[in-house]
Amino acid sequence: MALADMRRQAEHFLRVAHDIPQCTGCGLVAVGDDVATLFLNLAVEMPTHWQAQGSAPNGVLPTERVEVVLGRDYPWRCPSFSLRKDFPRDLAHLTPGSATLNPSPCLVDGNLDEFFHQHGLLELGIGAIVNQMGIWLGRAAIGNLMNAEQGWEPVMRQGLPDRLVIDADFARGQVTNRSGCVWLATKYMRSDVIDGRPSYLLAAHNEFAAAVGDMAPFPFDPGGETRYSGITVTALMWPATGAVTKHVLGETIETLDDLARRAGEIGCGREFKTFLDRLERRWQRRRSETVFPVAVVFCVRRPFPLMGRDSAVEMLPYLFEIKVPEQRRSLFGGPRGKGVVPVEQLDRTTPKLLRTLSAAPQYRPFSLIGCGSVGSKVAMHLARAGGDIRAVSDSRDLRPHNMARHALARPPLPWPKAFELADELSHLGQQPVASVVDVVKALRTPQDRLRIAPPGTATLVNSTASKLARQALSMVAPADLPARVAEVALFGRGRGAFVYHEGADRNPSLADLHAVLCANVTAKERRLLFDPEFGLAQIQIGEGCGSLTMPMTDARLSAMTAMATEELVQLAANNAADGDIAVGVTAPDSPSTTWRRLTVPAFIEIRVEGGDWTLRLAARVAGMIRDDIANYPGVETGGLLIGSCSSLVKTVTVVDLIEAPEDSRRTPTLFVLGTRGMKGRIDARFEDSGRSLLDVGTWHSHLAEQGPSPTDRTTARQVAAERSPPAILLIATPTTYHAIMHQEAR
Numbered sequence: 001m002a003l004a005d006m007r008r009q010a011e012h013f014l015r016v017a018h019d020i021p022q023c024t025g026c027g028l029v030a031v032g033d034d035v036a037t038l039f040l041n042l043a044v045e046m047p048t049h050w051q052a053q054g055s056a057p058n059g060v061l062p063t064e065r066v067e068v069v070l071g072r073d074y075p076w077r078c079p080s081f082s083l084r085k086d087f088p089r090d091l092a093h094l095t096p097g098s099a100t101l102n103p104s105p106c107l108v109d110g111n112l113d114e115f116f117h118q119h120g121l122l123e124l125g126i127g128a129i130v131n132q133m134g135i136w137l138g139r140a141a142i143g144n145l146m147n148a149e150q151g152w153e154p155v156m157r158q159g160l161p162d163r164l165v166i167d168a169d170f171a172r173g174q175v176t177n178r179s180g181c182v183w184l185a186t187k188y189m190r191s192d193v194i195d196g197r198p199s200y201l202l203a204a205h206n207e208f209a210a211a212v213g214d215m216a217p218f219p220f221d222p223g224g225e226t227r228y229s230g231i232t233v234t235a236l237m238w239p240a241t242g243a244v245t246k247h248v249l250g251e252t253i254e255t256l257d258d259l260a261r262r263a264g265e266i267g268c269g270r271e272f273k274t275f276l277d278r279l280e281r282r283w284q285r286r287r288s289e290t291v292f293p294v295a296v297v298f299c300v301r302r303p304f305p306l307m308g309r310d311s312a313v314e315m316l317p318y319l320f321e322i323k324v325p326e327q328r329r330s331l332f333g334g335p336r337g338k339g340v341v342p343v344e345q346l347d348r349t350t351p352k353l354l355r356t357l358s359a360a361p362q363y364r365p366f367s368l369i370g371c372g373s374v375g376s377k378v379a380m381h382l383a384r385a386g387g388d389i390r391a392v393s394d395s396r397d398l399r400p401h402n403m404a405r406h407a408l409a410r411p412p413l414p415w416p417k418a419f420e421l422a423d424e425l426s427h428l429g430q431q432p433v434a435s436v437v438d439v440v441k442a443l444r445t446p447q448d449r450l451r452i453a454p455p456g457t458a459t460l461v462n463s464t465a466s467k468l469a470r471q472a473l474s475m476v477a478p479a480d481l482p483a484r485v486a487e488v489a490l491f492g493r494g495r496g497a498f499v500y501h502e503g504a505d506r507n508p509s510l511a512d513l514h515a516v517l518c519a520n521v522t523a524k525e526r527r528l529l530f531d532p533e534f535g536l537a538q539i540q541i542g543e544g545c546g547s548l549t550m551p552m553t554d555a556r557l558s559a560m561t562a563m564a565t566e567e568l569v570q571l572a573a574n575n576a577a578d579g580d581i582a583v584g585v586t587a588p589d590s591p592s593t594t595w596r597r598l599t600v601p602a603f604i605e606i607r608v609e610g611g612d613w614t615l616r617l618a619a620r621v622a623g624m625i626r627d628d629i630a631n632y633p634g635v636e637t638g639g640l641l642i643g644s645c646s647s648l649v650k651t652v653t654v655v656d657l658i659e660a661p662e663d664s665r666r667t668p669t670l671f672v673l674g675t676r677g678m679k680g681r682i683d684a685r686f687e688d689s690g691r692s693l694l695d696v697g698t699w700h701s702h703l704a705e706q707g708p709s710p711t712d713r714t715t716a717r718q719v720a721a722e723r724s725p726p727a728i729l730l731i732a733t734p735t736t737y738h739a740i741m742h743q744e745a746r
Helices: 003-018 048-053 112-116 122-141 168-173 256-266 269-282 351-358 373-384 400-404 417-426 446-452 467-475 510-519 523-530 554-574 619-631 678-688 710-722
Strands: 023-031 036-043 063-070 080-082 163-166 180-194 197-208 229-238 288-301 313-324 340-342 344-347 366-369 389-393 433-435 459-462 484-491 496-501 537-542 545-549 579-586 593-600 604-609 614-617 638-646 651-659 694-701 728-732 737-740
Touching: 003 023, 003 036, 003 063, 003 122, 036 122, 063 122, 112 122, 163 168, 163 288, 163 313, 168 288, 168 313, 180 269, 180 288, 197 229, 197 288, 229 269, 256 269, 256 288, 256 313, 256 340, 269 288, 313 344, 351 373, 366 373, 373 389, 373 417, 373 484, 373 554, 389 417, 389 446, 417 433, 433 446, 459 467, 459 554, 467 484, 467 510, 484 510, 484 554, 496 510, 496 523, 496 554, 510 579, 510 593, 510 638, 510 651, 523 579, 554 579, 554 593, 614 619, 614 728, 619 638, 619 651, 619 694, 619 728, 638 678, 651 678, 651 694, 651 728, 678 694, 710 728, 710 737
Parallel strands: 163 197, 163 344, 229 288, 366 389, 366 459, 389 433, 459 484, 604 737, 614 651, 694 728
Antiparallel strands: 023 036, 036 063, 063 080, 180 197, 180 229, 288 313, 313 340, 484 496, 496 579, 537 545, 579 593, 604 614, 638 651, 638 694, 728 737
């Protein structure tokens, strides 16, 4: 910016500020091509008797001179404000800095530039920021920059060039009633040179470094020759329970001597001295030309909890450098000597932090089967919301064509999907067990079941889209797999999704829920679920190599999987005794999506006489049977059973009925099912269900508590001769059910 332009901007700022009532005077201090320095005299609101005395008890004056600097980016950037050099430093909302420099206040909780431009007009922005400076001074005068109801406000460190990433909950968890100190293993990386020295990014791990002992692993490592990073330590120290620091500490630390005095002020003087002594002994027989950063974190006890925290321990991090060359005289032979700088503390990525940022509740633990496109997205959604993922399982490798829709982007060399996903989840604070297993086989052995769903797993999520996996998960006994099982799948090339959550004691199971959905689909769902136009396609992924997949964009898959995950967590959180189905379908020409839910009560389990099969009768169908019996009092009635069957688990699942046709005969002792129009109705029901629901037998009622009659057994034998088993005859008595089938001896 030219000198004339900078002067024009400065004069404009002063004209606007002059009209603000709290401004009693203002002027231009200096102006150049890139910067203009102004001053404002601001009247400070305080009790009149303090004004008469000439200052507030803490040293704030009735009129404070504030320096304003317009930088080269003004007015795109907000001006900076600073106070007189001897302004009291033991106040909240002051940024760290040397005692030789003017202190700077923190005026807003957020982005200062956005605050400055929130009203659009520059004049309004100047008025808003000057007014905010006046409010800050008034609160400073009466000691109201923070209070116990809001919580203790930590020293402002945002924007400092050096940063320490640390698990704050783990660090606070080390604080005991007695004073103490622990060393944490810490990775570091050198960054840009600022004010003649490099800045550092440090990441402390939740593992201890050896503070003493020549035989213990040495906690410092300069790293490789081709990178500017290595291993150092973070010293975490805290005072005894009674050492509560009730006042704000002026952040003017510049040397190790300053840091030692600060340690004494908060009750850690002995611990800090011991730390330096041990650091010296650790390097006594070693030499290195590397300059190592070392972090110190004081865990200061405050009189009430910090803002947004459930702890009254404030963490104050600092950094200094050590260098141990040949013929050394001190650890501090580096370019900065005993210089110390304050450090910005950032919370390590943990599930708790992610839950807070997501405004999400604490979910009960999940494990996942299937680490493909849908499974990886579900896992990442859960982890980013702070969920607890105990295990991920998949039998296949992550290959180049998976990059079209997978949550991970990886080099072309194949590697197991489960391992890759577990590695990605580790960056979000997760530690899942990764297993490369075929779930259908693995569910048969206790040790593999524990790998798939480790102890503590509340919900096991199947995202494989495999019918065999669904069947295998449906047949395993609850005692062998205590976790509730859920399923997430997409259909209709990403325009639809369903979520199943089984009932208590695996009743209804995933297989039951799928049969119920097939029996109750809407017209739109039916087309997307069963029309080949929206089904799988063979895609060439190499010469002579193809993949049977459902073509869709990553955006579509991601959007639908995200909504399905929202449904999943709600169903898992409810953990109702009944089973649940959630189905979502998007509009054909917009992203609008409609979801509906079906609650599915427990099925009635009936042992089938004459074979080793079990009939599972949906509660809704049982109600339909009882309604039909009530409509025909004094006579036997009946109809056709619609459902699915599985020879793998020897189960017939009944989810619907077809009413008896008009030519059926009902008498007090006999029901004869008619045939008029029945074949067409059976075929239509078969097609409507995507060819998944069959006529699996017939049902009829008995007026008394009587099991199968000789006539029933003869009918069962005749039906078995006409069609492949199983062909069920279900008998409904006034209070219970009987099921029979005829199976020829082998």
